[in-house]
Amino acid sequence: MSGNASNPTSSFAALARLLRYARGYRRQIITATTCSIINKLFDIAPEILIGVAIDVVVNQEASFVAGLGFESAQEQITILAVMTFFIWAGESLFEYLFQILWRNLAQRLQADLRQDAYEHAQRLDMSFFESRSSGQLVATMNDDVNQLERFLDGGANAMIQVAVSIVAVGAVFFILSPLVAMLAFTPIPLIVWGAFYFQRKAGPLYADVREKVGDLSSRLANNIGGIATIKSFTAETREAERLKASSEAYVExxxxxxxxxxxxxxxxxxAVLAGFLATFTVGGMMALEGTLNVGAYGVLVFLTQRLLWPLTGMAEVIDLFERAMASTRRILDLLAEPVYVHDQEGTALELPVKGDVRFEGVSFHYPSSGAGIRDIDLHIPAGNTLALVGATGSGKSTLIKLMLRFYDPSHGRILIDGLPIRSASLASLRGAIGLVSQDVYLFEGTIRDNLVYGQPDATDEQIIDAAKTAEAWSFIEALPEGLDTPVGERGVRLSGxxxxxxSLARALLKDPPILVLDEATSAVDNETEAAIQRSLKRIGHDRTVIMIAHRLSTIVDADSIAVVEQGKIIESGSHDQLLAEQGAYFAQWQVQTGRA
Structure with missing residues (x-):
């Protein structure tokens, strides 16, 4: 997601992409830009008034202001004072306005970018997350978005005002003295060349900075998530050194x-000094010779600094710009990630979903490893229980991922109640399936928050009923705060x-017509396994259940058992039928029962 940092025009290409994204903010951008321009024009005006005042003092009745109808020097000074007041008031007003507008735009745009990036990430296929670091994604949605916000807070206005200064001051210079204007503007090509030179040099460096931020975030997230493993292996010093290395890489x-x-x-x-000296010397000589008005000379001297000195601030502006564009590339690259599993919104599974599931000639391979499944044909009648057994990596979980449309098969199709799942909306498809995985993920919050995750409007009676069915209510009831007990991050305050x-109670509260148990008892003790088995006997009625299991003792009552090996189904039938065939299932049963 780093973009093409080596391309000299990549920062401006990123800016163009950002402007296309922000086209809905066109009115706010134009208004803020207008206020920045007006503020800068008011900011330049006092230097012009100073030169006019010098002209009044020197020439009095023959001054420029006298030609406007104000004959006495006192009247001229008075009118200049009034104009100065309104100019300063106008400058203050428009400074307030542009700051409000740019900062509000920065807040709104960064919030929308983060929200859009997150919502798009949720739509991306599981393969995207399996090939990306979570730390990099968090850094993109958080730190990179904040970097862009910092640029919009001040850098955008500074760039606009520098451009306005060059144009407006340049116009005044050429009106007063084309010769001095040419001399004063001589350093500007060098300054502009220098800006582009440093931009080309800095662009790739700041892209590398953003990558290092992502690496550092990833390291922190992984270490904090795996703190128990770090402690158990007394690897604190080693991990601290690794973090130090990532941190030093970011610093470097x-x-x-x-x-x-x-x-x-x-x-x-x-370069600024050269321009100032040219104006100061040549303009002074012209004033002494009488070819340049003394007041005009004063204006030129003051405006030279006003023209050239702000250009020194371009270093900071370019710094902000390059950081922001490096971040923008990463954000917009994330938003440009293609979605391969497309939602068929508006087409729902017909209610009530019976739960009849068919796999017809289904094949799929993971691009990264080549592993997958080949020519799978399966039929699970509504209300039946199918068990999938086989070695790790044989393809059992892949079947579940395809049924949930985490991926789409390369060949064949999957049907629920006779409707190809590609024709159904993801909401109706996944709403009909309850998943209980071996790797249980609980969100930080209370037990109640986690149980109602799939059924937010569930009543306490429904929650308790689901917890009892999953044999979870006894331990919940024994906790001091019951359903309102905090579980901690990822449920660390609870046992496995x-x-x-x-997790089982959460799936049951959803009340899905199809329940999937992906090795749900492989990592629990015998008591918990027995409790879950009792639950399954109660909840399996009038519901399609698909179980993935390594412990064959948990699936002997399944209506059908399919043995998966190297991506293919090599045996299927009931427990007794498969034992009678004395094939792969029989051999595995013999090993697990100690008869081998």
Missing amino acids: ANQKAIRISSAFIPVIRM GQRQRL
Whole structure:
């Protein structure tokens, strides 16, 4: 997601992409830009008034203001004072307005970018998340968006006002003295060249800085999530060194960028000095010779600094701009990630869903590993229980992922109640399936929050009934705060068995016509396994159940058992039928019962 940082025009390409994204904010951008321009024009005006005032003092009745109908010097000074008041008031007003407008735009745009990036990420296929670091994604949605906000808060206005200064001051210069204007503007090509030179040098460096931020975020997230493993292996020192290495890499990347951006100001300062000296010397000589009005000379001297000195601030502006565009590329690259599993919104499974499931010639392979399934044909009649058994990596969980449309098969189709699932909306498809995984994920919050995750409007009676069915109510009731007990991040305050029972209760509260148990008893103790088995006998009636299991003792009552090996179904039938065939299932049964 880093974009093409080596392309010299990549920052401006990123800006163009950002403007296309922000086209809904066109009115706010135009209004804020207009206020920035007007503010800068008011900001330049006092220097012009100073020159006019000098002209009044020197020439009095022959001054420029006298030609406007104000004959006495006192009247001229008075009118200049009034104009100065309104100019300062106008400058203050429009500074307030542009700051409000740019900052509000920054807040609104960063909030929308983060929301859009998150919502798009939720629509992306599971393969995207399996090939990306969660730390990089968090850094993109949080730190990168904040970097763009910082640029819009001040950098955008600064860039606009520098451009306005060059145009407006340049116009005044050429009106007063084309010769002095040419001399004063001589350093500007050097300054502009320097800006682009430093931009080309800084662009790739800041892209690298953003990558290092993502790596650092990923390292922190992984270490905090795996703190128990770190402690159990007494690896605190080693992990601290790894984090230090990531942190130092980030510091080093930043230092390279800082060395480039810091060199900009001294170069520009000397260019500013050359322009100022040219105006000061040549303009002074012309004033002494009488070919240039003394007041005009004063205006030129003051405006030279007003023209050139703000350009030294371009270093900071370019610094902000490059950081922001590096971040923008990452954000917009995330938004541009293609979605391959497309939602058929508006087409729902016919209610009530009976739960008849068919796999017809289904094949699928993971692009990264080549593993997958081949030519799978399965039929699970509504209300029946199918058990899938086989070695790790044989393709059992892949069948479940395809049924949930985490992926789409390369060949064949899957049907529920006779409707191909590709023709159904994802909401109706996944709403009809309850998943209880081996890797239970509980969200930070209370037990109640987690149980009602799939059924937010569930009553306490429904919650308790589901918890009792999953044999979770006994331990919930024994907790001091009951359903309102906090579970901690990922449920760390609960035991593995308790988390597994809550996961089953959460799926049951959803009351799905199809229940999928993906090795739901593989990581629990015998007591919890027995409790879950008792639950399954109660909940399996009038519901289609698909179980993935390594412990064959948990599936002997299944209506049908399919043995999966290297992506293909090699045997299927009931427990007794498969034992009678004395094939792969029989051999595995013999091993697990100690008869091998």
